[in-house]
Amino acid sequence: MLRHDRRGDGVSSTFCDTCGITVGVYHCKDCFVPGLSCQMCVVRTHAHSPMHRVEKWNDECFQNVTLKDLGLRMQLGHKIAFNNDFVLIDTLGIHPMAVDFCGCDRAQTHTQQLLRVGWFPVTTSDPRTAVTFGMLRQFHILSFELKVSSYEFYHSLVRLMDNTGLLKRKDRYEAFMRMAREFWHQGECAVLCPACPQPGRNLPHAWQLAPKGKRWLYGLFLAIDANFRLKRQIVSKDTVDPSLSCGWGYFVDETTYKTHLTNHGMEAQEKSTCASHNAVNMAESKSSKGLAATGLGTINCERYINMDFLFFSTLRHHSLEVLNVSYDIACQWHKNLWARMVTLPEDYQLDHPIKTVRFFVPKFHLPAHIAKCQTMFSFNWSHWVGLTDGEAPERRWSNINPVASSMKEMGPGCRWDTLDDHFGDWNWKKVVNLGASLLWKMKEAMQEKVAFHVAFEELDAAITKEHRVAWTAEVERWEDNPNDMCVPNPFEAKSIAITQAGACLKLVQLEAKELERGADxxxxxxxxxxxxxxxxxxxxxxxxxxxxxxxxxxxxxxxxxxxxxxxxxxxxxxxxxxxxxxxxxxxxxxxxxxxxxxxxxxxxxxxxxxxxxxxLPSAIGNRPCHDRLRLYEWELRLAQAHDVLEELRQCLRIRSSLLTYKKDWVHGQGANTRAQNALEHVTGRQAACTARYHASWDALNVLAGELGKVGWQGGLQPLEPDDIRPLIDPAIIPGQGRRKLTWIWRMSGIDSGGDGTDEDGMRVEWCKVRACVMCWAEEVELLHEEMCRVLQFFWWQASWWDKQGHRCVEEDTGCLEGIRAYAAKQANIC
Incomplete structure (x- = not known):
């Protein structure tokens, strides 16, 4: 590396390596294997590389010089119009240049001349600064992948030219930022999803006539969410910093939106009756001092008026008959949705009576809701949704959140265009990865479909034919009428679960009755x-x-x-x-x-x-003790055993999910360490549950003999290490033989008649496993349909691009060929 700071072979020969006549004192830092050249040769050889950085040997060391100082002039035409004060920004730095524009009578404007050599000008009137297309493309990708801000990128270019900071040059950051924003925009619109159903593009002929069992495949899945990290300070205003588009991308029409908020923004919003969801219950009290925007809502603000407008704007141009809508607070938001809809403009309103609209809560957010919502709005127990989780917006937020801090200081238009740009890139990466992602999902779905089918067969074999018929009829009736409150939900336990807290309450109530009778x-x-x-x-x-x-x-x-x-x-x-x-x-x-x-x-x-x-009474052996104390311990120990088994099943479910997630998604030392810590925490809880159950089981066996209890076990059994297995073991590959379903999954700690039987718990578990089997089967069917839709969409889009290339009539043959070549390139990509 130190040899690069010397003259190399020029030590023994002082002549120019190019002409061999004049003394060579210049060399280029960016040419491949540079030699020493004279001034005339270094200028001539860099006529097509004006962005290279040149140094001059001063008998001691090299010093930076510019090609402009050495006499290089970039001539854009054959009749010269001098411009000595020009700056070109490239990936190698910021270069002062001398540019000679064409001055012919029929010459293009200076802007056109710059664009034709691949330089993007800062203005259309007498431009003195430009950026190369290549550098703008590179910065564009870096802003997506590394979330590099324009400020950081520009000043890194300044340091490439002079890392000492001793050379004071005019700051062109604002000009650079404006050029980058204009270059990226170019009238871009939203990136369409090839997998989503789009009539006339990727749906089969007569799809509207599909039978009920197939109609769900042509439904639209919408995921709604808001992000309160994407705030914006009160910086600039729309008239000073307007957007370069008007809702062409991922934003709704702002004029109509703000009019709607002005007309209905003061209406009171009902509080949530389900979960303590801060985004809803504190919607009116969020601090917004000094903020022009408190967040961003997407169909992919938690005040209903905001989300209603976004929701119905998304559906304005959709003719699909089946809609599956997921939202963190869908249980509360959907209640008066159709009544609130009438406040919107008429062309925003949805003819919902002729459509099938279902509401869900995303899987990750569902545990925060009350038990009733966890069954009514669950993707897991619903028919015709596959393995949809409703968490798509969260994945998008994870991509956009790193730029939240830089966007906070942007003007309204710049922020709008930046978000459009990043959303477009996220969608584009998803589109180009559809082949790999759909294949991966299909392989997983087919494997899990087999695994759950085997587990369901084992569970199904453990019940009687009468129960099977009755439970099937019950769950099918609920699937046909999930929102009918008169139809019992098969996923909810009808009897009271045996819990330690419940047993304590029962005993205390019994003592209260004794107090009333005076028998304390x-x-x-x-x-x-x-x-x-x-x-x-x-x-x-x-x-x-x-x-x-x-x-x-x-x-x-x-x-x-x-x-x-x-x-x-x-x-x-x-x-x-x-x-x-x-x-x-x-x-x-x-x-x-x-x-x-x-x-x-x-x-x-x-x-x-x-x-x-x-x-305790169970541990004193044959010593005398009042039977009341033994009976109380019996009741509490029995409840404790059932309580522990439910917690143990939860630990096994969580551990299986964590292992699957870790295998598929976790990469890198930090992420693996966090995942391993989570696994160790769950494993610790599992070991604690095992120890607690052993203590309960041992005490129950002792007390049963002393109290004369016969046939008390019900579904309880000694807990062996082999019994502690998940319902679906991710480590077992389907096809390796039938796996025995352990007894802890064939009972759910439910007491339906006071005799310790578990029929109700067995029914709930049977319904859940049956739902999982159906979900994986539906997932395979849905993925196959999406694969077909993706192929059909790209054929349609390729044909559409071919047509665009021949729509234009342009007198400039060069421009016309460029238009058709661009359209052909896009068609080839499709």
């Missing part, structure tokens, strides 16, 4: 027998928590970690000592055993808090 058996003024047993189970869980924390510290424990552990142990010790005082009242037989522990002089350091025995 409490021996403590504040702690009843059921509360006493419940507190014991809570202490038992805290002991397991402290033990897990200590185990996770490893061999090299820091002082901070030791302090945290000791604090947890001290707190737990105090809780246990307080509980034992109550224990002596309800279990006097334990007084002798616990006397040491409750003595003030006892040494708390003898045993760690997590190792102390609590001596």
């Amino acid at each position: 058996v409490s021996l403590h003024p504040e702690v009843s027998p059921s509360v006493f047993i419940g507190l014991g189970l809570d202490l038992e869980e805290e002991q397991r928590h402290v033990a897990r924390f200590m185990k996770g510290l490893g061999n090299h424990i820091t002082d901070t970690q030791k302090g945290t552990l000791q604090c947890q142990r001290n707190t737990l010790h105090r809780k246990i000592e307080s509980w034992r005082i109550t224990q002596v009242l309800y279990m006097p037989i334990m007084h002798g055993t616990l006397s040491t522990s409750i003595s003030p002089s006892s040494d708390l350091g003898i045993d760690n808090a997590e190792d102390l025995r609590l001596f």
